[in-house]
Amino acid sequence: MTQSIFLIIDDQKSIAQVLKQKLSEQSHLPIKICNSLAETEMLLATGIKIEVALCDQNLPDAPRGETIHYLLQKHIPTVVFSASFYDPKNSDNQSKKIADFVMKDSPAALDYAVSIMLSLSQNPQRKVWLLSSNQSNYSQKLINMLNLQRYQVSTFEKPQKIQEQLSKERPSIILIEDSNNLHQSEVYHFIEEVRKDYNKNQLPMMICESSEHIYSAIKMMKYGVNDFFNTSFTAEEFYVRLKQNIELSLSYQAIEHISQRDGLTQVLNRRYFFELAEKKFTQLQRNDTQFFVIMADIDHFKNVNDNHGHHKGDEAIIYLAEQLESHFSDYLVGRFGGEEFCVFGALSNQAVLAQQCEQLRTTIEQTTQERLGVHFTLSLGLCSTGTTISEAFSNADSALYRSKNAGRNQLTLC
Numbered sequence: 001m002t003q004s005i006f007l008i009i010d011d012q013k014s015i016a017q018v019l020k021q022k023l024s025e026q027s028h029l030p031i032k033i034c035n036s037l038a039e040t041e042m043l044l045a046t047g048i049k050i051e052v053a054l055c056d057q058n059l060p061d062a063p064r065g066e067t068i069h070y071l072l073q074k075h076i077p078t079v080v081f082s083a084s085f086y087d088p089k090n091s092d093n094q095s096k097k098i099a100d101f102v103m104k105d106s107p108a109a110l111d112y113a114v115s116i117m118l119s120l121s122q123n124p125q126r127k128v129w130l131l132s133s134n135q136s137n138y139s140q141k142l143i144n145m146l147n148l149q150r151y152q153v154s155t156f157e158k159p160q161k162i163q164e165q166l167s168k169e170r171p172s173i174i175l176i177e178d179s180n181n182l183h184q185s186e187v188y189h190f191i192e193e194v195r196k197d198y199n200k201n202q203l204p205m206m207i208c209e210s211s212e213h214i215y216s217a218i219k220m221m222k223y224g225v226n227d228f229f230n231t232s233f234t235a236e237e238f239y240v241r242l243k244q245n246i247e248l249s250l251s252y253q254a255i256e257h258i259s260q261r262d263g264l265t266q267v268l269n270r271r272y273f274f275e276l277a278e279k280k281f282t283q284l285q286r287n288d289t290q291f292f293v294i295m296a297d298i299d300h301f302k303n304v305n306d307n308h309g310h311h312k313g314d315e316a317i318i319y320l321a322e323q324l325e326s327h328f329s330d331y332l333v334g335r336f337g338g339e340e341f342c343v344f345g346a347l348s349n350q351a352v353l354a355q356q357c358e359q360l361r362t363t364i365e366q367t368t369q370e371r372l373g374v375h376f377t378l379s380l381g382l383c384s385t386g387t388t389i390s391e392a393f394s395n396a397d398s399a400l401y402r403s404k405n406a407g408r409n410q411l412t413l414c
């Protein structure tokens with residue numbers, strides 16, 4: 001499959017170059033520049049696939065926006081970049097299909113143009129869930145606008161349907177539209193329920209409300225909605241608010257991910273592992289359910305580093321983390337530090353779990369030479385006793401060290 005490209009169309013060559021430079025700093029997609037409609041036609045005649053086009057409204061050989069029409073006819077997501085105000089209301093239907101408009105009036109406009117091109121390229125992976133009773137005119141207007149900006153849109157008529165879907169996946173944002181035709185108390189309850197599982201940064205919500213019901217929108221913001229926009233919204237206002245709410249949430253989630261994961265292996269880091277394990281431990285105790293802890297540590301790992309180099313040592317740690325995650329995919333897997341890992345979860349059958357540990361041990365013993373070019377083994381301790389979580393970990397740690405003292409490459413139960 002041929003790779004698609006970003007296309008910048010502007011007769012001001014210096015501006016086009018600056019845009020290309022800024023875009024290339026943030027994307028690996030190829031970027032082409034055309035300075036006229038004729039050049040654009042020649043480029044598209046090659047069959048090249050355009051991801052997003054940023055197009056100057058007026059070009060010497062296309063003084064009345066003909067290039068924009070041409071791009072829209074070809075169904076290319078198009079952002080208009082213009083020195084004069086571009087009013088879709090005064091343009092024909094075709095022009096209303098532009099994905100966004102950027103006024104060419106300051107250096108900040110260049111940054112915004114680049115950022116909207118990047119968003120349009122990423123939006124097909126972003127899910128927008130629209131809660132709407134489907135009784136208002138705004139619903140279809142919002143859906144059309146979201147499609148123009150290439151978001152993945154799903155509509156739901158009832159809050160319960162969203163809650164059901166939320167147990168399977170998380171969207172980038174939830175839009176609540178026409179809350180007055182939905183049952184207000186149901187919507188408040190829905191917002192409260194969503195916020196029990198996701199905070200405002202993890203799952204943003206926006207509400208579209210008419211001026212007469214503005215107090216209802218404000219109340220919903222107090223209940224956990226991030227932002228609202230009036231039913232008399234313009235496309236520009238809607239797009240900029242939507243983009244900001246989604247991108248703020250994505251930045252937060254990226255930071256959250258970094259703070260919770262081990263940088264080398266991407267499994268849970270020690271701090272976050274303990275945080276989750278403690279919550280799970282309390283929950284299991286409340287339900288009178290047994291738990292287990294596994295501690296696993298590579299044998300004589302110092303030798304791997306000393307004989308094969310630190311880089312090979314890192315590869316060994318990453319390989320072990322991958323194996324732990326695939327053998328214990330239903331449980332919490334964390335890196336404790338160095339080459340020591342831990343698994344925590346609800347115990348259903350200790351014999352089966354011990355078997356899984358054995359499988360992991362033999363996989364490491366039998367595959368590392370071939371896969372990594374360095375042979376090593378693994379010692380493990382499995383424990384399901386302890387009145388506190390730290391006691392449980394300490395018991396599993398003792399079991400691990402009994403494995404080490406008994407000659408390594410084995411599992412000890414306690």
Ligand SMILES: Nc1nc2c(ncn2[C@@H]2O[C@H](COP(=O)(O)OP(=O)(O)OP(=O)(O)O)[C@@H](O)[C@H]2O)c(=O)[nH]1
Pocket residue numbers: 264297298299300301302303305309310311312313314317337338339404408
């Ligand atoms: N490559 C690499 N090495 C690490 C990392 N973290 C810790 N180490 C090394 O891991 C080694 C741990 O060695 P020890 O704790 O002495 O234990 P060991 O050699 O595995 O011996 P036993 O556990 O007794 O079988 C040390 O050499 C550390 O430098 C890491 O992130 N990458």
